[in-house]
Amino acid sequence: MFEVLCISLAFVSGLLVRQLGLPPLVGFLGAGFVLNWLGQRFGLLPTYTGPVLDHVAHLGVLLLLFTVGLKLKIGQLVKPEVLGGGLLHFGVSVAVFTPGLRYFVGLDWNIALLLAIALAFSSTVLAAKILESKRELAAFHGRVAIGILIIQDLIALAALSIWGGNYPSLWALWIFSLPFLRPLLHRLLDLCGHDELLVLMGMLLALVVGGMGFQAVGLSSEVGALVMGLLLSSHGRAQELSESLWSLKEIFLVGFFLQIGMSGLPTGSDWLFAGVLLLVLPLKGLLFVLVLSLFKLRARNAFLGATVLTAYSEFGLIIAAGIPAMSDWLVPLALTVALSFALAAPLNHVAHPLFRRLEPWLQRLQRRSDHPDELPPHLGSARALVFGMGRIGTAAYDLLQPELGEVIGLESDSYRVADHLHEGRDVVMADAKDLDFWRCVRLDAMEAAVLAMDDVEAKLVAVRELRQRGFRGPIISHALHADDVARIREAGADETHLTMHEAGLSLARQALSKLQTPR
Secondary structure (H helix, E strand, O other): OHHHHHHHHHHHHHHHHHHOOOOHHHHHHHHHHHHHHHHHHHOOOOOOOHHHHHHHHHHHHHHHHHHHHHOOOHHHHHOHHHHHHHHHHHHHHHHHHHHHHHHHOOOOHHHHHHHHHHHHOEOHHHHHHHHHHOOOOOOHHHHHHHHHHHHHHHHHHHHHHHHHOOOOOHHHHHHHHHHHHHHHHHHHHHHOOOOHHHHHHHHHHHHHHHHHHHHHOOOOHHHHHHHHHHHHOOOOOHHHHHHHOHHHHHHHHHHHHHHHHOOOOOOHHHHHHHHHHHHHHHHHHHHHHHHHHHOOOOHHHHHHHHHHHOOEOHHHHHHHHHOHHHHHHHHHHHHHHHHHHHHHHHHHHOHHHHHHHHHHHHHHHOOOOOOOOOOOOOOOOOOEEEEOOOHHHHHHHHHHHHHHOOEEEEEOOHHHHHHHHHOOOOEEEOOOOOHHHHHHOOOOOOOEEEEOOOOHHHHHHHHHHHHHOOOOOOEEEEEOOHHHHHHHHHHOOOEEEEHHHHHHHHHHHHHHHHHHOOO
């Protein structure tokens, strides 16, 4: 009965909030609070999450962090804007929250410090979910945000070790041998093929080796799952492995959001506590903007990275649950995290148009120097541009380049750009949703544009900006879903093709050509 109501209420709540333009996860959080209320009000349901839901929620977090690790590079974590930005924001946040909680809430210094640490974190689950849905995990601001979150997760691990009494055992030294196992893991991935063995290997690494393996030696299972993903991130099939785990991860994460909502039924004082912290939330985001600007990020990337990080973290709940002295603060923290999710999700949905409105003020924070994410000033005499250099974009580039000669690929993932340059393709780092790119780009020699990125919002921005700047040549796009075709055409594209539909037509044409060829 409990499982049936969980699934039913989660679906209904997710569907309702989706009609309001909010991500379904906000509905899942609300469904958890409703389930908790039903349990306390009528006694028909348990008022706690239960071992099954706890386990499902934990699996969802592990799979999410594993897939995030698959998209990262180890060198990304030692970047100044990641390591320095993460530590500076954490230090300032704790320095402000600790005395504030001590004097305004009346807590002793130890509890105030622990609460300050919990509130200084940003949500890894929400940020990864938002960036993944917007296809921005590989973008510059996405990589910076995820890198900062990893730094925070490591700090959370240290806090649990110090105050929770769970210290790593001597067996934890085995993790230093993991880099030497990378060739073996890559070989196993090659042997798995493309079917169920690929999914099972992903689950084995995320849940068993990374999850249980790290936990058995006193380390965080979440960090373990992330590390295992990092070890495979340089493999050519890392993206395929991530996509094979997508459905499982999505289902299990529903349990995580239900679990947060079911952590407890809040009282009036809990609502007051959460309300005050929600008023502080914009200052958390503003501090991220200032810190990232200090490390020479352009105003756009500092703002977009900050909006992704403007939410309180589920790791605060993990700390509260793992440290006995914090048990009384689990429910108010759960409410605070849930409400911050409800605010952060729609904020990130309008982050790009919001930046356009705030850009004149945010530009004042931008430092007058070379930025690590600086864009190329021009695209030369390119006759065609291919936006998005994944598999579809690469195929389009390879067909156009011999015919037109001057073809340039545009890609927001710097690692993918480096791979294409190594293979001899003319590819530059650029983001179609970046206004600075459209200000500096010149379209004088351009004759055609191919939109091959997956993000439909990026396609819409690219089409509108091209037309507004007087480009009259053909704009050809692909679409993953039928309901996106009309939107892209209405924005100004000449042709929009469903990817799978066109693949089927191509196969049929090849079959017909073979039948018509005399033997």
